[in-house]
Amino acid sequence: MSDTVTTPPRRKHYLNVDYGIKSWLLTQDHKRIAILYLISITFFFIIGGVMAALIRVELATPLGDLVEADTYNRLFTAHGVLMVFLFLIPSIPAVLGNFLIPLMIGAKDLAFPKLNLGSWYVYNLGALLMVAALLRGGTDTGWTFYTPYSSTFADSEVILTALGAFVVGFSSIMTGLNFIVTIHRMRAPGLTWFRLPLFVWAHYGTSLIQVLGTPVVAIAILLVAAERLLHIGIFDPALGGDPVLFQHLFWFYSHPAVYIMILPSMGVISELIAAFSRKRIFGYKFVAFSSLAIAVLGFLVWGHHLFVSSQSIYAGLIFSVLSMLVAVPSAVKVFNWTATLYQGSISWQTPMIYALGFIGLFVIGGLTGTMLATLGIDMHVHDTYFVVAHFHYIMVGGAIMGYLGGLHFWWPKITGRMYSVFWSKIAAGLIFVGFNLTFFPQFLLGYMGMPRRYHAYPEEFQILNVLSSAGATILGLGYLLPLIYLFWSMRYGERAGDNPWGAYGLEWETSSPPPTLNFDEPPVVTTEAYDYLSLREKKLA
Amino acid sequence: MQGESSHAFGLAHHFDSFDQQREASYLGMWVFLVTEIMFFGGLFTAYVVYRSGQGAAFAIGSHELDIVLGSINTAVLIGSSLTMALAVWAAQTGRRKAIVAFILATILLGGLFLGIKVVEYSAKFEHHLVPGPNFHWQGPEAPGVEMFFNLYFLMTGLHAAHMVIGIGILLVVAILAWRGSFSPENHNLVEGIGLYWHFVDIVWIFLFPLLYLLGRNIQV
């Protein structure tokens, strides 16, 4: 690893402290576990991405002519299941959160290192079950597993896939539990709650959701499996059950799960905007508390997925107004980020491009979300491509932009190397353009009435679908580039300093890559969060 | 790894003090129990939804349960919580043999509970009250009664699974205690499994009235 620059004296850090497969597979170091997660989720992101590509190729023509209808159904199910459970939910928490939270709070590790490693194995066990389901032909229920289709009618590997989601859920609970305890009990001296980086606040909110929501979907999945396996009636009306009860249990978790994906991303964006404006985030406390508000309110809005499901009108009214409320803390974040830019010292580095792109895409995703929460509009666009476009703006435009922005920001800390600035900016641009081209036409398609999960569609929808597929090509290229240049940088990249961006934060005070126990000297915090004035003084001194 | 040698025995490398380690361990256990509450909460929700729709059939169903065995089991489980609490006390005061003895008593009572549960389950098998193709109920309430037994088996089954896991962990803790792994400063494992055991006990305290008692006053 040392052939580019003149070799400095070899410093021990978490990457070179030990070699060999065993030192990785049995590691308890949160940084190494983060790398393990990074490898796993990248693998499933690629598989899920290939499936998305197949879906878009199929939809380029109105007659389902590339694959059979049944195959198509299995494709979009696998795409949804892999992307949600194996990529998006663990992405930022299990990779960036895992790597950074102990560093940011000045701890040597997470509170439960063995549990952390265990969560990675549990994740892979669940993933293995899902892969087994795929190899046996896949599942055709959609990632939502709606009953009674999933519990009685579907003729595919429902139980294996559901069991996979069940098991992966436990890894998510383990991560959340670990973060909560770590943030409560492992902070460095002087690091009070209101000195915490907003990334940590966002993860605290995320962890609450993981801990409170995941068990409920676990039991719902277990009940579907029981109904399917033992033919006892829980959800199938033919057996005396209530199919809508499943939808309630499912969305009680799966709506907050959207916040599991977007909250950490918001945390990343707060860090990026502070670092590349060299300025304390405007309204720090409001941004911090908005994370908690989103986490709490997120649990009260699940019924907005059931506006046309035979739920009573009154329930619809309540869930609609609560959904409007949850939009406010999101809006507060956006306005505070924008205000932070005012009189900042703004540097157009690659991570900042992702952050600014995130704001734009998240605003579109959020506003269309409030449209969907409006009863009179949802009635028309529910279960159409409008919904597909909306949640991709949140999950891809929001969560993945944040993830990539964060990965580019902390990459020099993680690997000690710098990637190609030129290529990274090209990739960011491609992703932004490709993403909008892919998903913006889907809003129009949705309002025109194209339902989601359609293998074939009427001809008049073709032009917009072709546009969307073309955009997906650009988007795919955009995702391919970082894979190449980041990998390349690990060997050939320039050595990055300890703090290449001149950013504030404990993680930038230790060396890159950090030593196994994170800090040579246990840190003591004496300044407020994002105190760039003190950072500059320290440098001058 | 650097720095570990300076650490006291039993203190993990990433903690600064026993206090920190203990507080982390307790908080972790409590958070875990919160996830357990949410897990059972899903089933309780299903129970509330279906009971509100077919209360009469549920009352009939609860008449089919053996209230004597159910009451004995409640007493057994509360007794096991007492022995568990005594085991924790023994750990706090550093009585090695007492820890082992009280944990063994807890295991014994837990085993007794499961044994009685097996007797109850097998009676249901004989009476064709187990949901599925073999379920048989004479009369128009059949669908509601079957739903009652669906939930009965799911809820008590999940509870029993928690008991089995708890007994397994208790066995390990008993062995560790015998080897003298715990001290008054460091016995987080005993405290943790204690919290877990009390939680499982409390779940039963809710299950017993919901399944055995509610509706029993109604003549069928």
Add this chain to the structure above:
Amino acid sequence: MWKNVPLFPEQASTLASEVDALYLTFLGISIFFGLLVAGLVIFFAIRYRRRAEDEIGRPEKAGIWLEITWSVIPLAILLGMFAWGAKVYIGAFRPPSDAVEYFVTAKQWMWKFQHPQGNREINELHVPVGQAIRLTMTSEDVIHSFFVPAFRVKADVLPGRYTTLWFEATKIGTYHLFCAEYCGVEHSKMGGSITVMEPADYEMWLAGRDTGPSVVASGQKLFRVKACSTCHRPDSATLAPILHGLFGEEVELEDGSTQIVDENYLRESIMNPIAKLVRGYKPLMPTYQGQITEEEVLQLIGYIKSLASDATENQGPESDSSSPASTPDEG
């Protein structure tokens, strides 16, 4: 009608313009705020770009009033949109009293319709323009969703219960019908069309085919064949409740609670009679679960509903080509 590049769906129901007005207003507000944020972000990012390597941003005190302002203004706008949306939604689920009832049965992967006059259609529905039409829908297997984009209406169709939806077409033409809830292999083929016709053309269309007995007549026949009439007699309430004038009324149940007699209650009482027994009656009625198809249940309910309007006589209208407006009032 779809010749040009379509960017907006056709408006073909009274509801369509309401939904579109709501949508376009919200869209306008969204575009305003979207451009505001995007404009500020771009402006600040250029105006305050870093000019020196060691430059830092100028920190400012957070303004509590600023925070309140940008929380309260969005909240007020959102609550306004909520209220408007709620109004449209409630309207969409409350059919006018003169709506004519059509029955819809969904199954993998087809839509079955029955006109009040008795005519049946599969995957196609012909309706007269300018007439409020109420659909009572159920599914024989999984959950489906009835969706006509040109009408801006959608409602899930569930097994084991009824959902309703209504629309009044305003424009002659043929419009897409989609299934919007994923329902299995041929989900994307589970569609069809709604043809909106001039009332006179609709009459001719009805007359031009074998309509068969009306829904009420079929229900009346079933009522005899399935032996409902042995206990449910118009002259005696000893064995079973009198059904005349029952629909829409409130009955007292065994446990003292009350229940409005609606379609879902009737269905439950046919399929699982003891679930909600009317006070004073013994659980004598056998279950018809598995003995009767979903369409037959709908016909029976149609018949029982027809008894609501004339509590004395037991006759519904005979099968004829009477205009939809003259079919029994649903009250």
